[in-house]
Amino acid sequence: MKIEKVELFLCRLPLVHFFETSFGRSYDRTFVLVRVEGEGHEGWGESVAEANPYYSSETTDTVWHVIEGFLAPLVIGQTFEHPREVFPALRRVRGHNMAKAGLEMAVWDLYARSLGRPLSAVLGGTRPRISSGVSIGIQDSLDQLLEKIDQELSAGYQRIKIKIKPGWDVDAVERVRTRFGKIPLMVDANAAYTLQDQPHLARLDPYDLMMIEQPLDYDDVMDHATLQKGITTPICLDESIHTVRIARDAIEAKACRIINIKPGRVGGHRASIELHDLCAAHDIPVWHGGMLESGIGRAHNIHLASLPNFRLPGDIAASKRYYQPDLIEPAIEVGADGTIAVPQGPGIGVNIVRDRVNQATLRHVTL
Numbered sequence: 001m002k003i004e005k006v007e008l009f010l011c012r013l014p015l016v017h018f019f020e021t022s023f024g025r026s027y028d029r030t031f032v033l034v035r036v037e038g039e040g041h042e043g044w045g046e047s048v049a050e051a052n053p054y055y056s057s058e059t060t061d062t063v064w065h066v067i068e069g070f071l072a073p074l075v076i077g078q079t080f081e082h083p084r085e086v087f088p089a090l091r092r093v094r095g096h097n098m099a100k101a102g103l104e105m106a107v108w109d110l111y112a113r114s115l116g117r118p119l120s121a122v123l124g125g126t127r128p129r130i131s132s133g134v135s136i137g138i139q140d141s142l143d144q145l146l147e148k149i150d151q152e153l154s155a156g157y158q159r160i161k162i163k164i165k166p167g168w169d170v171d172a173v174e175r176v177r178t179r180f181g182k183i184p185l186m187v188d189a190n191a192a193y194t195l196q197d198q199p200h201l202a203r204l205d206p207y208d209l210m211m212i213e214q215p216l217d218y219d220d221v222m223d224h225a226t227l228q229k230g231i232t233t234p235i236c237l238d239e240s241i242h243t244v245r246i247a248r249d250a251i252e253a254k255a256c257r258i259i260n261i262k263p264g265r266v267g268g269h270r271a272s273i274e275l276h277d278l279c280a281a282h283d284i285p286v287w288h289g290g291m292l293e294s295g296i297g298r299a300h301n302i303h304l305a306s307l308p309n310f311r312l313p314g315d316i317a318a319s320k321r322y323y324q325p326d327l328i329e330p331a332i333e334v335g336a337d338g339t340i341a342v343p344q345g346p347g348i349g350v351n352i353v354r355d356r357v358n359q360a361t362l363r364h365v366t367l
């Protein structure tokens with residue numbers, strides 16, 4: 001499969017509801033879409049970098065710069081037998097996994113479309129439907145948080161994740177447990193604590209949480225290992241797991257009992273499959289994270305989450321929670337049982353509505 005053309009679109013879409021984490025509040029989402037062409041087919045990818053460097057050091061500007069200047073020249077005019085060859089071909093560029101993932105995932109879509117097969121089949125997926133959970137940001141009040149959870153449980157979602165930060169943690173969990181009882185519940189700190197907070201974080205232990213996600217710093221593995229020894233709530237790592245090698249170290253150090261896989265964070269589908277297999281070999285369950293993707297990134301995530309070790313519900317929810325309308329047709333929907341069907345058409349299996357992409361586009365380049 002020869003890659004003939006790469007296009008980049010810098011897009012911005014308003015969010016249906018604001019989303020607040022320990023980094024701050026967002027009302028819209030800016031992201032880079034990647035379109036590749038080769039041998040009469042197209043493929044689409046979405047880079048999960050944000051306009052700011054708060055979750056990750058990459059931003060939409062660095063993604064643009066790195067794909068345009070360094071990654072696209074490594075693939076344009078090249079022939080790949082299989083998309084698993086793309087990530088190694090980008091090795092000369094260090095880091096920049098979100099840029100690499102946007103491009104690499106577009107090539108997986110192109111390849112699956114060229115075979116006329118759903119992406120999940122090419123990735124090794126085994127499930128026809130995936131389990132869906134929701135991530136609920138920090139709200140203006142605990143009453144509003146409870147109201148949101150009530151809505152999401154009624155919509156059928158299989159687990160609730162709430163964002164926490166110092167001042168919005170134990171009390172929030174206490175209120176949620178009191179109101180909703182033993183629902184599948186987890187918390188995500190986005191690195192808002194330090195090891196000094198261990199006694200405070202141990203106060204979450206009696207609440208039987210599924211896990212606490214990324215309590216400590218984004219590049220820290222060893223402090224998580226120390227913390228995990230001192231608390232009973234399982235730690236799940238997100239930001240810390242940039243590469244399969246770091247995951248191996250974290251598992252070895254017992255820094256986590258669960259891992260969140262986001263293809264954007266690790267460099268795309270190939271690295272995600274390796275990470276998935278590594279975790280399976282160590283009996284570490286994984287789940288699929290979310291980064292407020294448009295339907296294009298969301299569809300990729302659904303296909304990847306159909307692999308067998310995605311044993312826990314992920315942060316992949318219905319399009320209408322994020323964007324109305326989404327960039328794709330049909331929009332991603334969640335059934336009353338809290339599952340999402342893996343699209344069965346070729347590639348990511350959803351139609352990209354070009355008018356909506358064009359409307360959302362702030363900048364475009366063809367390479």
Ligand code: NPG
Pocket residue numbers: 021050055134135188190238289290291292293315316317
């Ligand atoms: O439903 O897509 C979603 C959001 C899930 O909480 C979620 N994502 O820390 O994982 C995270 C958080 C996030 C969103 C991080 C956007 C960075 C950007």
